[in-house]
Amino acid sequence: MADVLTFTDRGIYCAAGDFYIDPWRPVDRALITHGHADHARAGMGSYLATDAAAPVMQHRLGPQARIETLKFLEPRQIGAASVSYHPAGHVPGSAQIKVTVKGQSWVVSGDYKTVADGLSEPFAPVPCHAFITECTFGLPVFSWTPQDVLTDQINGWWAANAAAGRFSILGAYALGKAQRLLTAADPDIGPILTHGAIENTNEVLRAQGIPLPDTIRVTPDMNVKDYPGALVLATPGAMAQPWARQFGRASTAFASGWMALRGVRRRRAMDRGFVVSDHADWEGLNTAIRATGAQKIFVTHGYTDPFRRWLTDQGYDAHVVSTDYTGDTEDEA
Amino acid sequence: MKDFAALFARIDESTKTSVKVAALAAYFRTAPDDDKLWTIALFSGRRPKRMITATKLRVWAAEAAGLPDWLFEESYGIVGDLAETIALILPKPKGTSDQSLTDWITHIKTLSTQDEPARRAGILAAWEVLPTQERFLFTKLLTGGFRVGVSQKLMTRALAQATGQDEATLTHKLMGNWTPATTTWTDLIDADDPTADLSRPYPFYLAYGLDSLDELDPATDWNAERKWDGIRGQFILRGGEHHLWSRGEDLMTDRFPELAQLRDFLPDGTVIDGEVLAFRDEKPLSFNALQSRIGRKTVPKKLLIEAPVILMAYDLLEHRGQDIRKQTFTSRRKELEKLIKAVPITTPIRLSASVPFTDWNALAAERDRSRELHAEGLMLKRLDSPYLAGRKRGDWWKWKVDPLTIDAVMIYAQAGHGRRANLFTDYTFAVWNGNELTPFTKAYSGLTDAEFREITAWVRKNTLQKFGPVRQVTPHHVFEIAFEGINASPRHKSGVALRFPRMLRWRKDKPMAEANTLADLKEMLATYG
Numbered sequence: 003m004a005d006v007l008t009f010t011d012r013g014i015y016c017a018a019g020d021f022y023i024d025p026w027r028p029v030d031r032a033l034i035t036h037g038h039a040d041h042a043r044a045g046m047g048s049y050l051a052t053d054a055a056a057p058v059m060q061h062r063l064g065p066q067a068r069i070e071t072l073k074f075l076e077p078r079q080i081g082a083a084s085v086s087y088h089p090a091g092h093v094p095g096s097a098q099i100k101v102t103v104k105g106q107s108w109v110v111s112g113d114y115k116t117v118a119d120g121l122s123e124p125f126a127p128v129p130c131h132a133f134i135t136e137c138t139f140g141l142p143v144f145s146w147t148p149q150d151v152l153t154d155q156i157n158g159w160w161a162a163n164a165a166a167g168r169f170s171i172l173g174a175y176a177l178g179k180a181q182r183l184l185t186a187a188d189p190d191i192g193p194i195l196t197h198g199a200i201e202n203t204n205e206v207l208r209a210q211g212i213p214l215p216d217t218i219r220v221t222p223d224m225n226v227k228d229y230p231g232a233l234v235l236a237t238p239g240a241m242a243q244p245w246a247r248q249f250g251r252a253s254t255a256f257a258s259g260w261m262a263l264r265g266v267r268r269r270r271a272m273d274r275g276f277v278v279s280d281h282a283d284w285e286g287l288n289t290a291i292r293a294t295g296a297q298k299i300f301v302t303h304g305y306t307d308p309f310r311r312w313l314t315d316q317g318y319d320a321h322v323v324s325t326d327y328t329g330d331t332e333d334e335a
Numbered sequence: 336m337k338d339f340a341a342l343f344a345r346i347d348e349s350t351k352t353s354v355k356v357a358a359l360a361a362y363f364r365t366a367p368d369d370d371k372l373w374t375i376a377l378f379s380g381r382r383p384k385r386m387i388t389a390t391k392l393r394v395w396a397a398e399a400a401g402l403p404d405w406l407f408e409e410s411y412g413i414v415g416d417l418a419e420t421i422a423l424i425l426p427k428p429k430g431t432s433d434q435s436l437t438d439w440i441t442h443i444k445t446l447s448t449q450d451e452p453a454r455r456a457g458i459l460a461a462w463e464v465l466p467t468q469e470r471f472l473f474t475k476l477l478t479g480g481f482r483v484g485v486s487q488k489l490m491t492r493a494l495a496q497a498t499g500q501d502e503a504t505l506t507h508k509l510m511g512n513w514t515p516a517t518t519t520w521t522d523l524i525d526a527d528d529p530t531a532d533l534s535r536p537y538p539f540y541l542a543y544g545l546d547s548l549d550e551l552d553p554a555t556d557w558n559a560e561r562k563w564d565g566i567r568g569q570f571i572l573r574g575g576e577h578h579l580w581s582r583g584e585d586l587m588t589d590r591f592p593e594l595a596q597l598r599d600f601l602p603d604g605t606v607i608d609g610e611v612l613a614f615r616d617e618k619p620l621s622f623n624a625l626q627s628r629i630g631r632k633t634v635p636k637k638l639l640i641e642a643p644v645i646l647m648a649y650d651l652l653e654h655r656g657q658d659i660r661k662q663t664f665t666s667r668r669k670e671l672e673k674l675i676k677a678v679p680i681t682t683p684i685r686l687s688a689s690v691p692f693t694d695w696n697a698l699a700a701e702r703d704r705s706r707e708l709h710a711e712g713l714m715l716k717r718l719d720s721p722y723l724a725g726r727k728r729g730d731w732w733k734w735k736v737d738p739l740t741i742d743a744v745m746i747y748a749q750a751g752h753g754r755r756a757n758l759f760t761d762y763t764f765a766v767w768n769g770n771e772l773t774p775f776t777k778a779y780s781g782l783t784d785a786e787f788r789e790i791t792a793w794v795r796k797n798t799l800q801k802f803g804p805v806r807q808v809t810p811h812h813v814f815e816i817a818f819e820g821i822n823a824s825p826r827h828k829s830g831v832a833l834r835f836p837r838m839l840r841w842r843k844d845k846p847m848a849e850a851n852t853l854a855d856l857k858e859m860l861a862t863y864g
Contacts, residue, residue: 141406141409141410141413142400142402142406142410142423142424143410143413143414143420143423143424144423145423145427262423263413263414263419263757264347264414264416264419265414265415265416265752265755265757266757267348268347269755269758269784271350272348272350273348273349273350273351273354274348275348305409305413308405308406308409311405311406312406315403
């Protein structure tokens with residue numbers, strides 16, 4: 003039986019429907035799991051994404067991008083392939099894409115996490131014959147802090163700084179992580195300021211009806227000293243730039259799965275490192291894979307070699323495929 | 336151990352010294368005495384005796400986590416720290432524990448007297464009740480190497496804040512070979528007399544590298560002497576017993592038995608700061624000769640003849656039982672000269688001679704002679720300076736010769752540990768030998784974090800072969816390697832060994848073909864070896 007999907011130098015390809023999933027070179031028809039730059043690239047003839055993912059994609063790719071939308075679980079026939087999108091829990095609107103050809107179902111996970119973050123549509127396992135999965139954090143040393151503990155840690159840190167009259171600058175990626183932290187932050191502690199890149203994404207998400215707490219955009223003509231003790235959400239890049247100096251002797255923190263490692267935490271040279279990721283941890287990956295019931299597993303990015311070997315040991319027919327997805331690289335800005 | 340773990344987290348996660356010192360001071364004000372004593376001991380490199388091998392710990396941890404050994408090893412490669420890897424891969428704790436730091440250390444000591452199955456059971460039981468951070472610290476206690484981002488200097492500052500004593504006195508109190516088993520908090524910190532222990536050394540005075548000669552004018556305020564290339568040491572003669580301490584507070588007395596003769600000629604109550612040097616015919620031998628003596632606990636006769644050592648005396652800290660560190664350099668020096676003059680010439684001690692000079696230019700010419708004299712450069716000491724504790728600016732400066740340098744090609748890369756885990760920071764370098772590249776040294780310092788990140792990304796894309804943690808990379812990048820000395824070494828393929836090699840510069844401007852050759856290295860060996 004022919005494979006439902008094949009791996010090409012442009013991306014994951016479905017011959018039956020003549021489309022690509024998250025391609026990294028220009029193609030006519032691209033099915034997109036979510037709006038992060040390594041999955042939704044510019045230059046495709048057309049895009050198909052969930053209605054919840056589309057606004058951010060349009061914002062990032064520009065008005066000329068032709069984006070078609072569909073709802074989660076809505077069936078769509080493309081050529082000889084039937085396609086549906088299922089929640090991946092990674093960021094709002096992020097999907098796993100299921101492709102069925104002649105009764106054979108393959109699922110592309112995109113990026114995913116299995117715990118609910120209070121913001122994204124919760125991950126739902128999709129039974130299939132073959133599962134193409136990320137494994138950004140595919141080693142047993144990665145085990146995430148439970149959401150309630152994390153919320154206490156962040157608010158405790160912010161409250162202590164606010165009491166001492168210091169700003170709390172928290173670094174996080176503009177799409178997903180930043181909004182997840184916003185949702186966790188307790189607005190009773192003080193005002194929340196945002197870097198422009200994050201606020202732009204906030205505006206897009208608010209406009210599509212996703213509730214986010216009130217935030218104040220940091221602009222060049224404002225005096226941030228008018229907001230003493232504020233929580234400042236910044237992109238990792240902005241934290242290293244002169245922009246961050248206006249907050250004086252602030253306490254700095256970074257939120258990422260990599261913060262689980264002491265070496266990385268110390269290299270970041272921040273006051274705090276919160277272990278929070280929009281990817282699945284070791285337990286999450288293993289649970290998710292088991293829940294698909296799939297025998298054939300392809301791992302696309304992350305600790306692919308050891309994770310493939312682990313899966314093979316567990317009795318799966320596991321393979322590594324080489325892609326251009328980066329997941330969540332430690333040095334990504 | 337919760338309080339200690341909280342303290343550790345606070346120190347470890349912050350980059351601000353003020354935060355670290357405040358956290359330590361708060362701990363020293365509130366923790367029980369035995370925990371405080373252990374904290375000082377651990378942060379100054381005194382750890383409980385190792386009672387279990389790292390290999391055993393790995394195997395037990397992998398079993399407890401239900402993971403194959405190879406996956407443990409993969410994880411360890413990424414994390415870069417054994418105790419941390421163990422703490423992270425074990426399942427979440429099943430219970431809790433209110434035991435203190437000292438309780439856990441006592442537990443470890445008890446286990447060390449038991450057989451292996453009992454040790455295994457004791458360690459697994461501890462892992463099962465400790466949360467991740469405490470589990471990490473407990474395992475660190477088992478494996479040793481308790482390095483934290485806090486220097487002894489900062490710890491002493493915090494101790495000063497908490498106790499109201501001054502830093503120099505406390506630094507002195509913390510010197511020497513005490514352990515929590517041989518003393519108490521009261522005896523070590525609260526007691527008034529730091530000289531109660533006759534073997535206790537004074538804190539070494541350390542100099543910074545010279546910034547600019549201009550700030551030193553007039554030249555007549557200064558004494559210059561050679562910066563000898565040996566092992567800095569403090570010779571103590573008290574109560575008829577002698578002790579030789581290294582700067583790293585290792586007791587080296589038995590390694591250099593010839594210095595025992597000094598007992599017969601120096602007065603009791605003498606403490607001399609100097610350099611242990613291999614020395615013959617009134618001249619220092621190369622550092623290579625001394626190297627053969629380092630690390631040997633007992634010295635065979637042959638070696639005593641081949642590489643005899645002396646104490647090259649720099650300074651006198653205690654004279655006839657009196658601490659004279661507050662006197663001027665001139666006055667201390669005068670006493671030192673008198674002492675050494677009274678000693679027969681066959682005794683292995685010499686005065687480090689002053690280098691006379693009239694102006695800075697003349698001194699610069701003297702500095703240029705350093706290598707031929709087997710010296711590292713010059714030391715400048717202000718004539719009226721007291722002998723201070725620790726590294727201080729202002730009164731003492733070291734003025735080292737410029738390092739030797741060579742341009743080399745990077746051929747292997749390996750990931751670092753700790754803060755550098757997951758980054759390729761340890762490289763092997765080669766020089767041209769005809770059309771081949773011959774490896775001759777490793778180096779892992781001298782670049783910025785940004786450069787290490789850039790090279791790491793490059794290494795990932797340009798790996799030719801993997802040998803465990805080592806990656807052979809496409810020869811391409813040229814680095815300027817600086818080093819302090821070069822010696823013949825039959826053990827190395829290149830035939831040479833370098834002292835203190837480090838990366839001075841990443842020569843992006845230089846094509847690989849223009850790197851230096853093995854012949855260039857051999858020529859340096861002939862000139863400076």
